[in-house]
Amino acid sequence: MENFTEKLIEKQPVLEGRVLNVRVDRVLLPNGKEATREVVEHPGAVAVVPILDGSHVLMVRQYRYPVGKMLLEIPAGKLDIGEKPEDCARRELEEETGYVAGSLEKLTAIYTAPGFSNEIIHIYLAQNLCKTVQKLDDDEFLTVEKYSWPEIKEMLADGAIQDAKTIAGLLLARAK
């Protein structure tokens, strides 16, 4: 494999935010020229494909401010500092849907936008679900919905599901 590594020359921080840090780096390209790279640092996240009764997937519908619309997604959330992805997956699943996973299996980890961000999302398959109690934050607003695989297939084909981690997670779970 050829090595096209770009080497950091200088970092310029532009935002230390609540969730994101943003910086503009000057880098050295493989051909010896310089370029700038705008980089969004993200703490990482998890997403879970929760299978109910072997036949349906639990999903959440919530408002996504950056795109200005409600999106239908698999349950997901950011990693707390030092939190293991599997612990985060169990926590987010229960908080958002009110179910705990009897079994949790890692499907993959994806980079959502590697052209400008280091965000990585660890995706899990959750089965043997047991009902507990949903624990939303005060400032978290979502509805939990459940869909059969034929319904999901239709929503993937007609564009009703548009979130990247959700499409990847659903299709990887289905392909197993």
Add this chain to the structure above:
Amino acid sequence: MENFTEKLIEKQPVLEGRVLNVRVDRVLLPNGKEATREVVEHPGAVAVVPILDGSHVLMVRQYRYPVGKMLLEIPAGKLDIGEKPEDCARRELEEETGYVAGSLEKLTAIYTAPGFSNEIIHIYLAQNLCKTVQKLDDDEFLTVEKYSWPEIKEMLADGAIQDAKTIAGLLLARAK
């Protein structure tokens, strides 16, 4: 469907970059409380699943500075100002791989990171490919590789393919 819209109160721009604009918005939540939202504005992009001889997929391997590694992806690129996604798909496919598409079919459009960015990627299936000439920019470094569906299935299962748009595009193309 319940309406969980968050209303803009005030925008604070923090970066007007070469590719990205970043802002921090103060918003009004559905419960009347205020919150901040860190938003990365992106011009939008396309990605193409190019099928060669009905049995292989052309992919590109390139260094992704934000994640610090080489990733195997489907051909993709940012929309120029005013450019139609379909035109961009044809352009990027030819520039990166040296093939033009005899047929081009839209698979879907995905939001890669709707929690913090408005990036949308329009994904196309390209078939009946004809060889022309690769036209990389001076500062673009990538290798073109081709894989069979069994090889892709294995790379999806073992984590060798980690890019979200690539996973979504490959599995949507395969599901057709």
